[in-house]
Amino acid sequence: DTEVTQTPKHLVMGMTNKKSLKCEQHMGHRAMYWYKQKAKKPPELMFVYSYEKLSINESVPSRFSPECPNSSLLNLHLHALQPEDSALYLCASSQVGRGSNQPQHFGDGTRLSIL
Amino acid sequence: DAKTTQPNSMESNEEEPVHLPCNHSTISGTDYIHWYRQLPSQGPEYVIHGLTSNVNNRMASLAIAEDRKSSTLILHRATLRDAAVYYCILRPLIQGAQKLVFGQGTRLTINP
Numbered sequence: 001d002t003e004v005t006q007t008p009k010h011l012v013m014g015m016t017n018k019k020s021l022k023c024e025q026h027m028g029h030r031a032m033y034w035y036k037q038k039a040k041k042p043p044e045l046m047f048v049y050s051y052e053k054l055s056i057n058e059s060v061p062s063r064f065s066p067e068c069p070n071s072s073l074l075n076l077h078l079h080a081l082q083p084e085d086s087a088l089y090l091c092a093s094s095q096v097g098r099g100s101n102q103p104q105h106f107g108d109g110t111r112l113s114i115l
Numbered sequence: 116d117a118k119t120t121q122p123n124s125m126e127s128n129e130e131e132p133v134h135l136p137c138n139h140s141t142i143s144g145t146d147y148i149h150w151y152r153q154l155p156s157q158g159p160e161y162v163i164h165g166l167t168s169n170v171n172n173r174m175a176s177l178a179i180a181e182d183r184k185s186s187t188l189i190l191h192r193a194t195l196r197d198a199a200v201y202y203c204i205l206r207p208l209i210q211g212a213q214k215l216v217f218g219q220g221t222r223l224t225i226n227p
Contacts, residue, residue, distance in 0.1 A: 004158075030212075031211075031212030033212075033214070035215075042200075042202065042217035042218060042219060042220060043159065043215075043217050044217070045214040045215070045216075048212050048213070048214060049212075050211055050212040055211070055212060056212075056214060058214075090158050090159070092158070092159075092215075094212065096211055096212050101147065101164065103149070103161035103164070104159075104161065104215060105161070106158030106159045106160065107158050108156070108157050108158045109157075109158050
């Protein structure tokens, strides 16, 4: 069991649907992250939130819209996705402010399939 | 971001030690060496990190070369549960939240 909880675990959606991925942590971490992982590839960063503010956007298409409503929650809103967006979406969290020593804690991901 | 090079795959036997190498010849003086692993159907998991000195924790040991251009993750007694993809990642000393840049990693197979 991980300390970062992602829901749903699996999601199948059509290209015209709107859905949201959710991530929750109760470790008091003030940084939260979204990564995307295609099959047999390493994870790639999408977004970073620090103290509930977006601090890094890795040039992600606007059909992905992140939201951090409070320090424990992170959402990823999806709209008009393409088949190539099918992947495992990973959420992570970490402490902030102590430099690069702080490990990131990952959830087990949402496996997304676009029909 | 400084680059790391790892073998694509390695194989070992259960209950034997495993040495996973990582080359990082362009490492800068303030880069920390981090290791994560990803078990099948799970998210990545932090294993260990270090700067210059060798490090030990309950999961593994990290041996860092004197010139810091390479490091080795050591699993002292592999179990079947250690079968995973192992990622060696360099992280600069920067305050605040920062991304992890994953390379291709080493896929470790453990034989019973």
